[in-house]
Amino acid sequence: xxxxxxxxxxxxxxxxxxxxxxxxxxxxxxxxxxxxxxxxxxxxxxxxxxxxxxxxxxxxxxxxxxxxxxxxxxxxxxxxxxxxxxxxxxxxxxxxxxxxxxxxxxxxxxxxxxxxxxxxxxxxxxxxxxxxxxxxxxxxxxxxxxxxxxxxxxxxxxxxxxxxxxxxxxxxxxxxxxxxxxxxxxxxxxxxxxxxxxxxxxxxxxxxxxxxxxxxxxxxxxxxxxxxxxxxxxxxxxxxxxxxxxxxxxxxxxxxxxxxxxxxxxxxxxxxxxxxxxxxxxxxxxxxxxxxxxxxxxxxxxxxxxxxxxxxxxxxxxxxxxxxxxxxxxxxxxxxxxxxxxxxxxxxxxxxxxxxxxxxxxxxxxxxxxxxxxxxxxxxxxxxxxxxx
Amino acid sequence: xxxxxxxxxxxxxxxxxxxxxxxxxxxxxxxxxxxxxxxxxxxxxxxxxxxxxxxxxxxxxxxxxxxxxxxxxxxxxxxxxxxxxxxxxxxxxxxxxxxxxxxxxxxxxxxxxxxxxxxxxxxxxxxxxxxxxxxxxxxxxxxxxxxxxxxxxxxxxxxxxxxxxxxxxxxxxxxxxxxxxxxxxxxxxxxxxxxxxxxxxxxxxxxxxxxxxxxxxxxxxxxxxxxxxxxxxxxxxxxxxxxxxxxxxxxxxxxxxxxxxxxxxxxxxxxxxxxxxxxxxxxxxxxxxxxxxxxxxxxxxxxxxxxx
Ligand SMILES: Nc1ncnc2c1ncn2[C@@H]1O[C@H](COP(=O)(O)OP(=O)(O)O)[C@@H](O)[C@H]1O
Ligand SMILES: [Mg+2]
Numbered sequence: 001x002x003x004x005x006x007x008x009x010x011x012x013x014x015x016x017x018x019x020x021x022x023x024x025x026x027x028x029x030x031x032x033x034x035x036x037x038x039x040x041x042x043x044x045x046x047x048x049x050x051x052x053x054x055x056x057x058x059x060x061x062x063x064x065x066x067x068x069x070x071x072x073x074x075x076x077x078x079x080x081x082x083x084x085x086x087x088x089x090x091x092x093x094x095x096x097x098x099x100x101x102x103x104x105x106x107x108x109x110x111x112x113x114x115x116x117x118x119x120x121x122x123x124x125x126x127x128x129x130x131x132x133x134x135x136x137x138x139x140x141x142x143x144x145x146x147x148x149x150x151x152x153x154x155x156x157x158x159x160x161x162x163x164x165x166x167x168x169x170x171x172x173x174x175x176x177x178x179x180x181x182x183x184x185x186x187x188x189x190x191x192x193x194x195x196x197x198x199x200x201x202x203x204x205x206x207x208x209x210x211x212x213x214x215x216x217x218x219x220x221x222x223x224x225x226x227x228x229x230x231x232x233x234x235x236x237x238x239x240x241x242x243x244x245x246x247x248x249x250x251x252x253x254x255x256x257x258x259x260x261x262x263x264x265x266x267x268x269x270x271x272x273x274x275x276x277x278x279x280x281x282x283x284x285x286x287x288x289x290x291x292x293x294x295x296x297x298x299x300x301x302x303x304x305x306x307x308x309x310x311x312x313x314x315x316x317x318x319x320x321x322x323x324x325x326x327x328x329x330x331x332x333x334x335x336x337x338x339x340x341x342x343x344x345x346x347x348x349x350x351x352x353x354x355x356x357x358x359x360x361x362x363x364x365x366x367x368x369x370x371x372x373x374x375x376x377x378x379x380x381x382x383x384x385x386x387x388x389x
Numbered sequence: 390x391x392x393x394x395x396x397x398x399x400x401x402x403x404x405x406x407x408x409x410x411x412x413x414x415x416x417x418x419x420x421x422x423x424x425x426x427x428x429x430x431x432x433x434x435x436x437x438x439x440x441x442x443x444x445x446x447x448x449x450x451x452x453x454x455x456x457x458x459x460x461x462x463x464x465x466x467x468x469x470x471x472x473x474x475x476x477x478x479x480x481x482x483x484x485x486x487x488x489x490x491x492x493x494x495x496x497x498x499x500x501x502x503x504x505x506x507x508x509x510x511x512x513x514x515x516x517x518x519x520x521x522x523x524x525x526x527x528x529x530x531x532x533x534x535x536x537x538x539x540x541x542x543x544x545x546x547x548x549x550x551x552x553x554x555x556x557x558x559x560x561x562x563x564x565x566x567x568x569x570x571x572x573x574x575x576x577x578x579x580x581x582x583x584x585x586x587x588x589x590x591x592x593x594x595x596x597x598x599x600x601x602x603x604x605x606x607x608x609x610x611x612x613x614x615x616x617x618x619x620x621x622x623x624x625x626x627x628x629x630x631x632x633x634x635x636x637x638x639x640x641x642x643x644x645x646x647x648x649x650x651x652x653x654x655x656x657x658x659x660x661x662x663x664x665x666x667x668x669x670x671x672x673x674x675x676x677x678x679x680x681x682x683x684x685x686x687x688x689x690x691x692x693x694x695x696x697x
Pocket of ligand 1: 382474500
């Protein structure tokens with residue numbers, strides 16, 4: 001009979017209290033993992049974006065188009081390797097709630113400029129070759145059950161099909177990609193600019209360009225190119241704003257304002273509250289086990305051994321609770337990815353986050369256990385057994 | 390382990406006589422072979438085996454000098470004073486107390502409530518230290534021990550039995566009894582065997598898996614006694630062990646204490662309020678306001694007559 005056997009037995013003495021304490025830790029560690037991951041994901045998005053890709057948009061707003069001849073003009077600027085047109089399509093599949101990002105792009109250029117789009121089914125060449133073809137992320141392929149060769153019918157909310165608002169744009173899935181870096185999500189659809197432009201062009205009207213991505217030549221300073229492009233249209237017809245891709249994405253991040261700070265504050269607050277709950281539980285346990293502490297000491301167990309029974313109870317509580325919290329976050333991660341991909345691609349719970357959660361779990365256990373363990377250390381046998389019974 | 394097992398069958402009586410040794414000769418090794426089959430006999434057999442295996446842990450065996458040089462293997466108190474301060478007021482609970490108790494005897498300690506009986510017992514058991522004076526138990530001067538050494542000494546040298554039983558409620562009877570063995574180098578299996586043997590000895594072998602809450606008060610106290618003797622201490626300290634028990638259960642417990650004293654030569658010191666309980670002892674020590682009253686020799690017939 002080792003003293004360790006006392007640990008689970010004492011915890012089972014009040015199953016509800018044990019369960020509630022474990023539960024509160026589970027929730028706290030779960031929240032901590034998710035909240036910290038929101039912060040690290042925003043960070044990573046901004047830092048993994050590259051500086052040799054520049055985004056050009058209208059100086060007025062991201063949602064105002066630029067004249068169709070701008071790309072050719074920009075391509076002539078010194079230091080520019082290539083220019084790809086990007087147009088936010090804003091459609092949906094079957095129902096507006098099936099929302100995901102679609103872009104009309106120059107396919108070859110996007111494939112060349114974005115090595116992080118790793119094609120895992122079909123081929124990039126097939127995507128580039130077919131005017132009606134599209135390339136989709138693994139996430140939407142899974143969501144809608146689309147395979148290579150299937151037709152993806154996308155209803156154009158911003159750009160209704162000219163044959164009728166009910167008619168979907170029919171795009172053939174030619175490639176499925178997975179993101180090779182965290183600045184990209186796996187829930188984007190790319191289709192041909194050519195199809196987009198030709199479908200919408202009427203004798204009176206042709207679509208403008210929403211945004212462009214400029215690939216800077218390898219040995220050229222991106223800031224020089226940025227200045228040159230901005231200067232190009234200083235006097236009209238429409239001024240543009242050029243930023244590096246990292247700044248471009250940071251612009252979305254800054255839309256969240258002080259969120260990282262609040263997120264950390266909330267996480268810290270939740271933890272402190274739960275730590276107090278654990279300490280309270282352990283103090284209650286220590287009070288109940290006072291007499292038993294006295295018995296163990298009378299039998300000749302050292303203060304350290306008797307104290308460790310309490311410490312172990314505390315560690316057991318927090319490790320089970322924390323472990324379940326981590327498992328829960330791991331299990332829920334895919335849902336968070338799906339829910340946040342449109343505005344924050346690449347949600348990921350990093351290994352460091354789990355490590356941090358684990359360390360916090362252990363620290364909470366030690367902290368909550370140390371206090372009662374210490375008080376039993378000072379408790380004399382005579383006092384513990386109630387000298388006057 | 391069963392009586393028919395080879396080890397036991399071959400060595401049984403031999404082991405017991407060898408183990409019990411010269412100074413410890415009692416009724417045990419005189420038991421005739423047919424007695425081994427009865428419950429108590431089997432238990433004592435296992436017990437004897439345990440003596441044999443773990444004999445090296447005893448303070449007497451590990452330190453022969455102590456034994457050879459010490460004058461008294463019993464309990465020796467000299468000039469013991471203990472004061473408690475309560476609310477700034479000094480309360481002298483034991484006042485320059487001298488008391489000698491012989492090894493292998495059964496003592497009852499009587500006295501009015503608050504006369505310092507529990508305090509005295511705590512000092513003898515090394516649960517508390519006197520302000521002055523010396524306490525010697527089984528040849529060991531307790532005041533020379535501190536902290537871990539005192540705990541270790543307690544673990545092998547004294548067994549405690551309390552009025553309130555003080556079993557651990559979340560452990561089974563067997564686990565409670567095995568608890569003190571966690572401090573010995575015995576293997577898991579050995580600890581279990583010894584604990585079972587101790588439970589058999591108090592006639593509760595069939596309740597090994599029961600939790601204290603599932604036992605009667607008398608049974609709980611017998612489990613507590615099994616726990617107190619499982620490490621084979623020389624001295625048993627009992628603080629009103631029958632205080633919470635009805636007459637019948639109290640009688641069983643007292644008979645058990647008498648048997649441990651008679652067959653296993655335990656020195657027993659039992660605090661009691663109850664004159665009938667005290668009459669089961671060999672000597673009655675009266676304590677009054679921290680001072681020694683008298684030591685009364687119990688008439689042999691009286692003690693024998695009290696036996697069931
Ligand atoms: N830890 C303590 N602090 C203060 N006073 C105590 C303490 N323990 C016992 N006493 C006092 O010492 C006296 C003797 O107590 P105790 O030894 O328990 O007596 P008994 O067991 O004979 O009833 C009592 O008056 C009691 O109130
Ligand atoms: Mg008392």
